[in-house]
Amino acid sequence: MFSLNGNLKTHMKIHTGEKTLKCVVCKKMFSQNDLRKHMRIHTGEKPFKCEACDKLFSEHGSLRRHMRIHTGEKPFRCEVCDKSFNQIDVLRKHIRIHSGEKPFKCEVCDKMFSQNGCLWKHMRIHTGEKPLRCEICDKMFSQNGDLRTHMRIHTGEKPFRCEVCESTFIQKSHLKTHMRMHTGEKTFKCEVCDKLFRWKRSLDKHMKHHSEQEPNKYAVCN
Incomplete structure (x- = not known):
């Protein structure tokens, strides 16, 4: 029982979630329970400890979610x-x-x-931001994947193996290009004459042939 009507009204706000309390630091409004949790952001208080790895958390819910890493629970x-x-x-x-x-x-x-x-x-x-730096040669990259691929130049790692001739490659795309030697696949098409090529460099060379012929297309015979 509540001795005063005011105390009852204050208590009821816990159930209604009414936001009547202001954070003195950032001026945001919270319910009584949420303000208590929020203040830990400013104080840095982390009262909930993981017994498995000693990591600390500001909320019990965060600890509970973290524990699934150790238990393997995936609900x-x-x-x-x-x-x-x-x-x-x-x-x-x-x-x-x-x-x-x-x-x-x-x-x-x-x-x-x-x-x-x-x-x-x-x-x-x-x-153009490149926040990732190779610690060996100082080259900068924008993506983690690009840095990982680059590191193989220094480590010599070639994880992509051709199942036909057992050649190995740094990148999957290099293996894919190499496989055309075995399959005979021709994926690069000339838009002028529809001729197909296995390599892009071959298509580029072929296109120069068309560009050299183009000036003579409209030549007038004497």
Whole structure:
């Protein structure tokens, strides 16, 4: 029982979620329970500790989600492909693979992305930002994948192997190009005469032949 009507009203705000309390640091409004949690952002307080790895968390919910890393629990299942995830946010991102949803748009070229992180990395193409540095030769890269591929030059790693002749390559695209030697596939087509070529360099050389002939196309015979 509450002795005063005012105390009852204050208590009821816990249930209603009414935001009547202001953070003295950033002036945002919160309910009583949420303000207590929010203040830990400013104080840096992390009272919840993982007993497995000693990592600290500001909220019990964050600790609970973190514990799934140690337990292997994956309670969120994709109803399309049955793949399971340890966090609901990761499942939501995964669902976009099936739905084709791409809610994040590049304001420069209108390209769409399923994840904000992918858009963020894509923007480096437009800004020219290259925040990733090779620690061996200081060359800069915009994407983690490009840096990883570059590092193979220094390590000598060639993880892509041709199953026909056992040649190895740094990049998958190099293996794909190499395979045309064995398959005879010709993917590069001349738009002038429809002739097909196995290599782009062969097509480029062939196109010069057309460009040399072009000035004579309209020549007048004497």
